[in-house]
Amino acid sequence: HPGESPASFICQGVIDFLVSQHPIAQVLRDHVIFKIVPMLNPDGVYLGNYRCSLMGFDLNRHWQDPSPWAHPTLHAIKQLIVQINQDPKVSLEFYIDVHAHSTMMNGFMYGNVFEEEERGQRQAVFPRLLCQNAPDFSLSSTSFNRDVVKAGTGRRFLGGLLDDTSYCYTLEVSFYSYLTAGSTSPVPYTEDGYMKLGRNMARTFLDYYKLNNLIDESKLTGHINRCIMQSHTVFHYLTAMQNDWPFSKKKKKYILFNQKSP
Template sequence: MIFLSLSSLCPLPLSAAANLRPGAEQKVVFITARVHPGETPSSFVCQGIIDFLVSHHPIAKVLRDHLVFKIAPMLNPDGVYLGNYRCSLMGFDLNRHWANPSPWAHPTLHGVKELIIDMYNNPKINLEFYIDIHAHSTMMNGFMYGNIFEDEERFQRQAVFPKLLCQNAEDFSYSSTSFNRDAVKAGTGRRFLGGLLNDTSYCYTLEVSFYSYILGGTASAVPYTEEACILLKSILLQHT
């Protein structure tokens, strides 16, 4: 987890102690949530990720042994406190300001971006995943947004993780997943970091429905239960 303040970030990574020793090479999964205050389900998914990672589940242990998880569970705490739907205290949609965040107007975003850039410039760290968790008010199921690249091989590799999620989670829809570079999304974390990081890093927006999901072949709406656990199992599968 990462505790955010106006002046600095104090990282508290989730990983085995051996991965955190000075000079150790690290494979990092960076997760953010609640950049839009009204998207409450994103906090439930993020909490599920944290609860699972610190549990005694054998998959959680394998993940901790091989990966370092850095989590910023709430990118817009002032907006959440005020009950805003999309904006911060100062009226900014933070997920449109990744390209040039201000330490004064967008302090949480600025701090997280600086931390990610520091990791990217560290030869001992490989930032494997960036996943930004959101909630969708009109669509059912979970799905992802990814980036489009000119390199066909890189694009195909990026599609592997959503496909694994679809295979392992009945509430995840690959058919609703899309890859784009729409101009209106240029300032989002997924778009900005996808253009900044190298081709060994995978950047996604994970959307979960406000409501529930439709079980394949039926019209029945099913409540969510273990999305975070399944997400992490899919990360493990991509590394085996």
């Protein structure tokens, strides 16, 4: 959505970290392909719209059947996603749509609901890891739903279109502030605060792929290992699921970020 500017700073934080010389970023670049769409609604941004495109469409409600004439950017990115998903040599594992929220605090995620309980548990892994890395991310505000009103969103539509090993999320962040654990005093977000959340989200992918054995822990430097130490409770829960995950090391790993604000 064009008016959700905090999402732009999160996206910038992700990009800045991934292209940096930080050892975690270097490991991620060696193992994972990131596809980042920094702007899906440029005409809406140019016009100063809050939610809509030049033609008055909320693009995040038209994923089911986007028109190349009325929703050209959405139509193009959907074609790219379908193309990647159909490539037998790659595995599209994450789709993350970044937004800003006008009434809730902190960063949090929306995910989908699946019939298979195990798939739902696997979907909860990334938000749990992100909560350990980002003090402003709220696991309690994170939820999984199949609200019919959201049926045309990227998260809902792609969650039904992509393979069982693909996980689609909406990442929301507050327009104004966040609470840290044990605190009752809201902390105002700044541009750097939003970018820090983006950096922490990028770092979390290393935790995720270490858990999936894509990245050999023995090849990581001591510095990286110190950076990614997590709660023993969380890792006990996650590691118990590890052997049941349908995960292939032979395919290239794709992560797609989508962002609609300026």
